[in-house]
Amino acid sequence: MRIAVLVKEVPATDKVKMDEKTGTMIRSGMESELNPLDMYAVEEAVRIKEKFENVHVVAISMGPPQAVNSLKEAISMGCDDGYLMSDKNFAGSDTLATAYALSAAIQKLGNFDLIFTGERATDGETGQVGPSVATQLGIPVVTYVSKIEKISDEFVRVCRSIEGGKETVEVELPALLSVVKEINEPRIPNLAGKIASKSKKVPLLTANDIEVILDKVGLSGSPTRVVKVFYPKLSRDGKIIKVRDLESAVNELVEFMKQKGVI
Amino acid sequence: MLKNEYRGVWTIGEVRNGEISSVSYELLAWGKKLAEKLKVELSSVILGSDIQGELNELFHFGADVVYVVDDENLEHFLPDVHSRIYEALVKEYKPEIIIASATTYGRTIMPMLAAKLGTGLTADCTKLDVDVKERILLQTRPAIGGNVMATIKTPNHRPQMATVRPHAQKALVKDEKKDGKIILKNYPSEFYKSKYRWVSFERDKSVDSPIQESDVVISGGKGLKDGKNFKMLYDLAKKLNGAVGASRAAVDMGWIPYSHQVGLSGKTLSPRFYMAVGISGAVQHIAGMSSSEVIVAINKDPDAAIFKVADFGIVGDALEILPVLIKKLSDEVNEND
Ligand SMILES: Cc1cc2nc3c(=O)[nH]c(=O)nc-3n(C[C@H](O)[C@H](O)[C@H](O)COP(=O)(O)OP(=O)(O)OC[C@H]3O[C@@H](n4cnc5c(N)ncnc54)[C@H](O)[C@@H]3O)c2cc1C
Numbered sequence: 001m002r003i004a005v006l007v008k009e010v011p012a013t014d015k016v017k018m019d020e021k022t023g024t025m026i027r028s029g030m031e032s033e034l035n036p037l038d039m040y041a042v043e044e045a046v047r048i049k050e051k052f053e054n055v056h057v058v059a060i061s062m063g064p065p066q067a068v069n070s071l072k073e074a075i076s077m078g079c080d081d082g083y084l085m086s087d088k089n090f091a092g093s094d095t096l097a098t099a100y101a102l103s104a105a106i107q108k109l110g111n112f113d114l115i116f117t118g119e120r121a122t123d124g125e126t127g128q129v130g131p132s133v134a135t136q137l138g139i140p141v142v143t144y145v146s147k148i149e150k151i152s153d154e155f156v157r158v159c160r161s162i163e164g165g166k167e168t169v170e171v172e173l174p175a176l177l178s179v180v181k182e183i184n185e186p187r188i189p190n191l192a193g194k195i196a197s198k199s200k201k202v203p204l205l206t207a208n209d210i211e212v213i214l215d216k217v218g219l220s221g222s223p224t225r226v227v228k229v230f231y232p233k234l235s236r237d238g239k240i241i242k243v244r245d246l247e248s249a250v251n252e253l254v255e256f257m258k259q260k261g262v263i
Numbered sequence: 264m265l266k267n268e269y270r271g272v273w274t275i276g277e278v279r280n281g282e283i284s285s286v287s288y289e290l291l292a293w294g295k296k297l298a299e300k301l302k303v304e305l306s307s308v309i310l311g312s313d314i315q316g317e318l319n320e321l322f323h324f325g326a327d328v329v330y331v332v333d334d335e336n337l338e339h340f341l342p343d344v345h346s347r348i349y350e351a352l353v354k355e356y357k358p359e360i361i362i363a364s365a366t367t368y369g370r371t372i373m374p375m376l377a378a379k380l381g382t383g384l385t386a387d388c389t390k391l392d393v394d395v396k397e398r399i400l401l402q403t404r405p406a407i408g409g410n411v412m413a414t415i416k417t418p419n420h421r422p423q424m425a426t427v428r429p430h431a432q433k434a435l436v437k438d439e440k441k442d443g444k445i446i447l448k449n450y451p452s453e454f455y456k457s458k459y460r461w462v463s464f465e466r467d468k469s470v471d472s473p474i475q476e477s478d479v480v481i482s483g484g485k486g487l488k489d490g491k492n493f494k495m496l497y498d499l500a501k502k503l504n505g506a507v508g509a510s511r512a513a514v515d516m517g518w519i520p521y522s523h524q525v526g527l528s529g530k531t532l533s534p535r536f537y538m539a540v541g542i543s544g545a546v547q548h549i550a551g552m553s554s555s556e557v558i559v560a561i562n563k564d565p566d567a568a569i570f571k572v573a574d575f576g577i578v579g580d581a582l583e584i585l586p587v588l589i590k591k592l593s594d595e596v597n598e599n600d
């Protein structure tokens with residue numbers, strides 16, 4: 001069985017800057033990390049490898065050269081190989097173009113039975129790439145997967161965490177699963193894993209290598225355009241009171257809630 | 264692509280357990296403004312099996328046209344079947360804008376549909392507007408944990424697609440006199456071939472009302488000190504017809520299941536009222552709730568970051584405040600009866 005895991009390198013959550021003019025994120029000189037939500041995808045793939053024989057897990061990422069670090073991290077967690085798709089032609093890709101490029105790489109590397117993604121990346125936060133990759137590959141996608149119940153050669157049975165409860169569905173393979181945090185507890189790479197990842201070569205894939213149509217990647221392949229970027233004022237300058245006497249503090253809160261139509 | 268062939272605003276309705284769900288009506292409120300500005304029809308698209316309830320309600324809440332596909336094979340969400348039908352509908356009727364709710368359904372079906380149509384899709388918008396002259400949808404959404412807002416457009420492709428935050432907008436005032444046109448569509452059996460098999464649905468017993476579906480969310484954090492104290496939040500939520508949320512710290516302590524977690528690695532919400540009790544207000548938590556309409560915080564630390572985003576805050580001990588608040592609300596409700 002061959003499994004692909006799509007992982008993205010994202011800016012570390014609390015230090016993100018945008019270039020107001022171009023509307024793109026300033027990535028240089030900033031700390032990056034493996035998208036925290038993708039660790040659950042990596043972990044799930046590696047658990048399948050540990051449970052069954054002859055499972056090969058490949059991590060794939062599209063991003064700048066430094067994203068090799070995230071692939072190394074995925075390898076240190078137990079992935080067998082990592083591939084980095086890096087090419088200036090990919091720059092500026094929106095979710096459709098990103099998913100197109102990823103699906104081309106998946107086809108090139110070939111014959112995957114299962115593809116895992118995270119629920120969403122913590123920078124773009126769209127969660128669109130997984131379903132788009134699957135659709136562009138012509139395979140089914142199951143989103144919000146919180147448990148894998150059964151895997152056979154032909155299908156997989158999974159639980160989805162959706163509004164109000166858990167839905168169980170079966171789907172034919174090959175399929176793409178986007179997983180939620182509930183699914184597992186990602187491991188911390190051990191020493192052996194770290195050593196393995198150090199010596200592992202992470203091949204680079206260019207647009208040419210994966211045989212994409214250049215008009216379908218990067219900015220030219222992206223139907224969406226960022227018009228404007230701004231920083232919202234998060235602080236609200238609300239009224240903050242200290243409790244002197246409980247009754248009157250609570251009364252004041254209740255009055256506020258009435259005024260806002262909550263009660 | 265002949266952009267001008269595309270006209271009209273569509274909203275993707277949702278059917279759950281045979282019933283049209285509330286997000287379908289909210290979407291019409293989003294769509295109405297756009298349709299009025301563009302001077303086009305506003306439509307609702309409904310896929311389901313043996314759809315109960317009044318399709319007319321959709322007219323009362325703003326729809327001019329309702330497209331209905333009612334087939335026993337649509338009882339459950341089979342993504343390949345649903346996306347195939349939407350694709351056929353879009354190709355036949357050519358709407359210029361399609362909006363769906365950023366529910367698990369909308370967030371699954373919309374990227375599939377956008378990929379099939381080769382068009383742009385903007386996720387989880389908190390504001391939509393249109394450039395009337397160019398007939399371009401201006402989609403504003405938060406990213407990177409609410410730290411940045413971006414306005415995005417799809418200039419050259421049609422339809423223009425967006426998902427919007429559930430509950431960020433109220434349904435329009437009901438107009439019982441408003442009427443509209445129902446277009447009933449049937450598709451041949453090959454449309455219903457699926458690679459999925461639906462097995463079961465198990466309701467989450469710990470939640471009366473899922474946080475993504477509530478106008479009111481009362482969340483607790485580590486400051487509640489003990490899982491038992493969440494009982495007070497449930498009492499409070501019940502009085503306000505709301506749901507209970509939590510910080511990651513509370514979830515990690517095992518006080519409440521992950522499905523209640525609000526924030527960067529949990530749910531992102533825009534309810535009309537959000538109360539944070541014993542939550543410090545870490546950036547990752549604020550990422551999930553800063554776009555709530557009204558925010559109240561209770562925390563004993565006057566310097567807690569959560570107070571920065573609060574419209575009203577009480578510096579004090581939540582374990583003392585909650586019982587008094589609950590009692591007070593019970594009295595209020597009795598008075599009103
Ligand atoms: C990648 C990543 C993703 C994350 N995702 C999320 C996420 O999705 N959601 C999330 O919430 N967090 C998330 N976090 C964690 C986040 O950084 C914080 O650790 C977490 O939000 C803290 O939860 P808390 O406010 O309940 O706990 P604490 O930070 O411990 O705060 C408890 C608060 O309660 C107050 N308090 C204590 N006793 C009382 C009392 N008796 N009465 C009133 N107030 C009291 C204290 O003053 C304090 O402010 C994430 C972190 C990372 C690194």
Ligand SMILES: Nc1ncnc2c1ncn2[C@@H]1O[C@H](COP(=O)(O)O)[C@@H](O)[C@H]1O
Binds near residue numbers: 041124129
């Ligand atoms: N550039 C990328 N390279 C590899 N995987 C990606 C990339 N972008 C997104 N993904 C995958 O798609 C998921 C959803 O991302 P997004 O749609 O950007 O929120 C992520 O959790 C990743 O698994």
